[in-house]
Amino acid sequence: MRIAKVDAFHLRARLDRPFGFSQFSYSEREAMLVRLTSTDGRVGWGEAYGPAAVTAAIVREFLGPLVVGRDPRAVESVWDLLYARSIDYGRKGVMLAAISAIDIACWDLKAQDCGSPLYRLLGAEQQDRIECYWTGFYFGGDEPLQVRWxxxxxxxxxxxxxxxxxxxxxxxxxxxxxxxxxxxxVGPAVRVAIDANHAYGPQEAIQLARQVEDLGIHWFEEPVSPLAPEQYLQVKQNTRIPVAGGECEYTRFGFEKWFRLGALDYAQPDLCACGGITEGLKIASLATLTAVHVTPHAWGSAVGQAAALHFYAARPRHPSTTVPERKLIECDRSENPFREAIVEEPIRLAAGHWHLPKTSGLGVHVLPETFGPYLVA
Ligand SMILES: [Mg+2]
Structure with a gap:
């Protein structure tokens, strides 16, 4: 099996209800999807996080031509080629997001070729579902926040x-x-996490943490800037609330210093940004050295969500435990038509659990014929 064709799709949808968080607000959602067509007629899908016009151009103009003719099942070789070829001006950011999209599509093809759901190929036992947490509670709108929340x-x-x-x-x-x-x-039985999207400096973050830590907060996500892992450590050392972060970090080389410092309780690489499944596995292996739990950030379309779900299903809980229900994965509930409108059957969400796809590969059947209203030329 070889890669015969690489397509990059830039999708955009206007939102009915714009929403925001501490850093900026959204009136539209975008997705950048990559389709790899193989010489035996299969298609694999991947997704890149971040500005879709930029990642689409990187795939179309630079990375895509490099992988035509390669075996998509050779995920390490393909990844190393793309990383090595872009290392002079890549290593982080949109270049890694574009590599991630190609890598996820390669894994989709590889798992299809094995006739296995991706999470099984990644080494997990057969399982039905994983508990998830509701990501929402954004800012914006005219109503008082508490009423809406x-x-x-x-x-x-x-x-x-x-x-x-x-x-x-x-x-x-x-x-x-x-x-x-x-x-x-919501009462005491519900797990409640908070996410500042790195709005604060360490002093304010610590003040906030101390004033809510009696509420049994599950984690405090991105309290401070991703530029300063030392400040995460400072927050962590000054509160009982576990600290989470990593959605703005890339590759094992980026995550290494976070783990070495002991700056995180929960690491949150985004599979559509950090370098894909191939690199996510390496980040997760590094995390086990200091018993940090990896729970992926997931904010994309059905493709990105499926990648996160398969990846997480195949991760053990760290610190190691035999209690599987302690695992918890992100479920973005903000408005995003690309979770449902562009696939034959969305990933099943029921009773606060994502159900793992049973078909081979990523298990989401993307329908390019639905892209029309969203496609950016
Ligand atoms: Mg976040």
Whole structure:
């Protein structure tokens, strides 16, 4: 099997309800999907995180031609070729996101060729589902935040979720008030994480953490800038709340210093950014050396979500445990038509659990004929 053709699709959809977090706001969602067509007529799909016009151009103009004629099952060789060829001006950011998309598509083809769901090929036992947490509770809109968030929380609980993540980062006092109110609203049995999207410096982050740590917060995500792992350590040493981060980090080379410092309790590489499945596995192996749990950031289309789900299904829980239900994966509930509108059958979400696809490969059947209204020329 060889790669015969590489296509990059830039998709964009206007949102009915714009939303925001501490750093910026969205009025549209984008996706950059890569399709690899093999010489035996199979297709594999991958996705890149970040600005879609840029990653699409990287795939079309630079990386794509390099992989035509290569065996997509040779994931290490393909990855090494793309990384080595781009190392002078890549190593992080959009270049790695573009490599990630090609890598995920290669794994999709490889697993199809093995006739196996990807998570089984990655070494996991047969399983049905993984518990997920509801990512939502964004800012924006005219309604008072607490009214909207309580409605969203009711929806979240009604759908069977028992874990959720609240956005923070608009000021310590305001955050403390809303997090306290929401903990009171959902009750003590629901796992509640908070995510500042690196809005704070270490002093403010520590102030916030200390004022909510009695609420049993599951983790404090991106309290401070990803430029400064030392500041994550500072936060971690000054609160009982576990610290999470890593969605803005790339490759094992980037994550190594976080693990060496002991800056994280939960590492959150995004498979569509960090270097794909191939590199995600290496990051996860590094993380085991210091018993850091890897739970992927996932904010993409059905393709990116499937990649995260297969990857996570094949990871053991660290620190090691025989209690599988302690695993928890992200489930983005913000508006995104690309989770459902472009696939034959969306990944099944029921009672707060993602159900693992049973068909071979990534298990999402992408329908390019649905791209029309979203396609950016
Ligand atoms: Mg986050």
């Amino acid at each position: 309580e409605r969203e929380a009711r929806d979240c609980l009604d759908q069977g979720f028992r874990a959720l993540k609240l956005k923070v980062g608009l000021g310590v006092e305001r955050d403390v008030a809303i997090v306290r109110a929401m903990r009171g609203f």
